[in-house]
Amino acid sequence: MVEATVRVLRQAEISLQPWVMELIESAFDKETNPIAKSHLQFMLENLSIAGELKLPLCQDTGLPIFKVELGCDLNLDFDLRGAIIEGVIIATRDIPLRPNAVDPLTRQNSGNNIGPGMPDIILDLVDGDALQITAFPKGAGSENMSLVGMLNPADDPFDFILQSVAKRAANACPPLFLGIGIGGTFDLAARLAKQALFNMPGSSEMEMNLLRRINSLGIGPMGLGGDTTALGVKIEKASCHTASLPVAINFQCWAHRYASEVVR
Amino acid sequence: MEHRLKTPLSARDIEALHVGDVVFLSGTIFTARDKAHALLRSKGSPVELKGAALYHCGPLIGGEKVISAGPTTSGRMERYTEFILDLGVLAIIGKGGLSGQPFLGRAVYLAYPGGCGAAAAKQLKIKEVHLKDLGMAEALWEFEAADLGPMTVAIDSHGSDLYQEVRKSLQNRLRSTGR
Numbered sequence: 001m002v003e004a005t006v007r008v009l010r011q012a013e014i015s016l017q018p019w020v021m022e023l024i025e026s027a028f029d030k031e032t033n034p035i036a037k038s039h040l041q042f043m044l045e046n047l048s049i050a051g052e053l054k055l056p057l058c059q060d061t062g063l064p065i066f067k068v069e070l071g072c073d074l075n076l077d078f079d080l081r082g083a084i085i086e087g088v089i090i091a092t093r094d095i096p097l098r099p100n101a102v103d104p105l106t107r108q109n110s111g112n113n114i115g116p117g118m119p120d121i122i123l124d125l126v127d128g129d130a131l132q133i134t135a136f137p138k139g140a141g142s143e144n145m146s147l148v149g150m151l152n153p154a155d156d157p158f159d160f161i162l163q164s165v166a167k168r169a170a171n172a173c174p175p176l177f178l179g180i181g182i183g184g185t186f187d188l189a190a191r192l193a194k195q196a197l198f199n200m201p202g203s204s205e206m207e208m209n210l211l212r213r214i215n216s217l218g219i220g221p222m223g224l225g226g227d228t229t230a231l232g233v234k235i236e237k238a239s240c241h242t243a244s245l246p247v248a249i250n251f252q253c254w255a256h257r258y259a260s261e262v263v264r
Numbered sequence: 265m266e267h268r269l270k271t272p273l274s275a276r277d278i279e280a281l282h283v284g285d286v287v288f289l290s291g292t293i294f295t296a297r298d299k300a301h302a303l304l305r306s307k308g309s310p311v312e313l314k315g316a317a318l319y320h321c322g323p324l325i326g327g328e329k330v331i332s333a334g335p336t337t338s339g340r341m342e343r344y345t346e347f348i349l350d351l352g353v354l355a356i357i358g359k360g361g362l363s364g365q366p367f368l369g370r371a372v373y374l375a376y377p378g379g380c381g382a383a384a385a386k387q388l389k390i391k392e393v394h395l396k397d398l399g400m401a402e403a404l405w406e407f408e409a410a411d412l413g414p415m416t417v418a419i420d421s422h423g424s425d426l427y428q429e430v431r432k433s434l435q436n437r438l439r440s441t442g443r
Contacts, residue, residue, distance in 0.1 A: 035284060035416055035426075042377045042414060050332075050382035059324040059332035059381035096331065098324040098401055107299075109399045141337050141359075141378065162441060166434045170427060171337045171360040173378040213441040218433055222359055222378050224418060225430045255379045 001078065001133075004263045005087025008135035009064070010095050011259035013056040016047060020231075020256050023201070027175060027228040036226025040175075043221075043254060058255055061097040062137030064088045064119035067198055071128040081121060084133075088112070088119050100140075122194070134198070134260040142251040145172040148190050151245040157182055158210060160247055165214055165230075170223025173253030177201070177232040178214070181248040184238035189246035192236040197252050201232030210235070221254070232256070268411070272315030273354040281372050281417045283424040288413035289374075292391065292406060293357070295321040297336050299402040300395055301344045304351075310394045311406065313351040317374075320358030322401030323388075324381065330388045330407065332381030335359040338373070361418055364425035373419035375426075376412070387412045 016024075021044075028040040050057035066084055070076070089112045091097055101115045102108060113119075145168040149160050161180060169176060177200050181192025202208075211233045220226025231254065240246060269277050271291035281287065294311060296304065296318055320341060323333035338358030341348075345366045348356065354371050356362065359378035367373060376384065387410055394404040418426045 038286075038414060039377045039416075042380055042383065046377070046380035046383040049386060053382060055382055055385070056324060056332045057382050058379045059322060059334050059385075060336070061324060061332075096324065096326045098322070098332075099399065100401065111399075144337065162438060166438055170430070171339050173359065216441050217437050219430055222375055223361060223430060224375060224416060224426050253379055 001080065001083035001263055002087045002090065004133055004261050005066075005084050005135070006091045006094070008133055008259045008261050009087070009091040009097070009137065012135045012137055012257045013061055013095055013097065014054055015051050015057070016255060016257065021047065023231045024254065027231060031227050033220055033226035035224050036220040036228060039221040039224070040228065056095065056097065058139060059098060060139035060141065061100065062139045062257070063100055064113050065122070065136045065138050066119055067122045067124060067134040067136060069124045069126045069132040071130045072125055073129040074131060084119055084121060085114055088114060131263045132260055133263060134258055136198070136258045139253060142172040142176070142253040145169070145251040146193070146249055148186060148246060148248040150186065151247055153243065153245045155245060157245060157247045158213070161210065161249060162213060162217070164249055166217055166219070168251065169219045169229060172251040173255070174219060174223060174230065175221055175228045175254045176230045177252040177256045178230055178234070179250035179252060180233065180235045181246070181250075182235060182237050183240040184246055185240070185244075186246055188238055189248035190250070192238055193248035193250035196234040196236040197250055197256070198258070199236065200234045200256060202234035204235070207233045207235055271317050273317065274315065275354070278354050278370070278372055278421050281420055282422065283417050283420045283426050285417040286413065287374055287415045287417060288411040289317055289355070289415065290409050290411055293317045293319050293409045293412065295319045295323060295405040295407065297322050297402060298340055299398045300404045301341050301348070303395060303398070305344065305347055309351060310404065313353050316353050317355040317357060318348060318353045320356065323405055325390070325400055328390060330385040330390060333384045333388055334379055334381035335376045338362050357415060361427035364419045364423070364428055367419045367421055368423055369421055372417055372421055374415035375418040376415050384412065
């Protein structure tokens with residue numbers, strides 16, 4: 001489990017999933033703004049350099065976030081959290097990763113990306129007897145722009161999303177992936193938004209329409225203008241109180257980094 | 265237009281740059297982010313910043329090598345722009361932009377493509393580290409750059425600002441996105 005943790009982190013930090021690469025390539029082909037096009041080209045070049053040198057593609061190697069899908073028929077005979085912590089410490093030293101985890105008030109850096117609440121392990125119970133771990137290192141640039149809005153049921157959630165993206169996209173390293181949680185409660189909406197990033201990309205009519213509207217804003221790669229503001233939108237919903245309309249937006253940068261492995 | 269420049273920069277270098285131009289920069293450059301900026305203001309700078317290029321970057325360093333070193337979000341350092349330019353810095357490098365007004369008549373903002381840390385690391389070597397106690401990401405690194413770029417002139421000294429142009433057109437575009 002320790003080794004698997006290191007492996008998925010390493011893979012996530014160095015290379016993007018093929019479907020993410022393909023989205024960037026196709027955006028590059030279609031982009032009509034020359035500054036935007038050269039940015040997309042350089043992003044692709046950066047990916048090949050990171051792949052060749054086997055080094056992290058971005059210096060913000062993120063906070064260690066993991067999703068663990070745990071089969072209900074599995075008897076866990078080891079300390080799962082302890083193993084992932086050990087994996088993060090080894091990965092920080094060996095890949096290497098930038099030590100990013102600090103105390104929120106003293107700002108003291110732990111030096112190994114470990115601390116209270118870190119790594120953040122999202123546990124999902126699934127059928128079967130397998131265990132799948134997904135590393136999802138999350139950088140601050142995009143995470144800092146994320147938000148939860150407690151809307152009035154009479155408000156239009158899509159207007160809220162568009163206004164928020166318009167205001168915040170430039171700092172979040174666009175072209176973006178947007179994980180959106182609609183409904184639930186204050187915290188459930190935020191969890192849905194993160195879950196939506198795991199389930200990227202969306203393909204429903206609602207999601208494609210929102211993606212089209214976001215790309216019509218002209219914000220472009222890095223906020224310098226262009227046709228490519230977002231690459232993917234995924235919406236997750238939950239029932240909410242009849243008096244509520246929570247909407248959460250989890251911003252993700254163009255480098256939608258994650259990697260999974262089934263541990264038997 | 266493409267420019268190959270070397271630090272220390274001169275007022276003439278800056279005057280020749282216009283938004284949309286591409287810059288490759290060589291010579292000494294300094295990194296600084298949140299903590300280094302605060303310390304520079306409270307205790308003064310450990311390095312001479314006249315004609316300097318200041319890079320908003322918290323690099324990933326391994327041993328003696330720069331492993332990954334793309335830009336960080338400049339907006340977090342917004343409150344320090346006037347102070348930094350008063351020290352003589354002529355180019356701020358970052359991502360996401362800053363308010364354009366302080367740059368008028370004296371400096372430029374160069375956008376390095378965000379997330380491209382591996383590419384940037386190939387263009388940078390460590391010369392020295394200052395304020396090391398702040399830790400890897402927050403220390404003030406003195407790098408030797410070899411054609412750091414491509415960087416886009418996003419705010420020039422003549423009053424043009426690409427981010428502002430995008431922001432200006434946003435309200436109209438928001439109204440016309442349909443449903």
